[in-house]
Amino acid sequence: MAIVLKQKPLTLLQRFYLLEIFKGMIITARHLVRNLLHPSRMQTFSWPEVKKPIDIGYRSEHRLMLRDDSAIRCTACMLCATACPARCIHITAEEGTDPKAEKFASAFTIDMLRCIYCGYCVEACPCDAIRMDTQKSVEAYFNRVDFIKDINYLKTNHGEKSPYSIARYP
16 A cells, blocks of 8 residues: 655745755855854865875875895785786796895886775785885876886885874884
């Protein structure tokens, strides 16, 4: 059994929405006066002079960590590439010249257009070779090729630390 509800017909004032328009104008005027009288309490940033604070846990662009001898920590174990659901990490491994030494990554590229910034690569890396703590948001480019970051870019991509964030890693 269906229940039928009858709607009351709208009055002339309700049909023209004059009362609702007037209420909206009062709210806008109230915000304008409040922002003019107390500009320090405005919830805006004067970008680019003042950068918006970035949260500590924000997963930003990738970087490769270096050892003391300025070689990358990556041992080319392929765990980060295996854990990546977007399949955006490509690593080429080579054997070291020293037989006791481990293999290393001769090529390490990340396709930023495919990356979903999930952080699985950081979690999967056993030697803490890759991090996503540069505090840099994604940049805009005109070519697709510029979004493919190679090993040289990732080694030097240590970013500018935001004054609002506390570095979790050295």
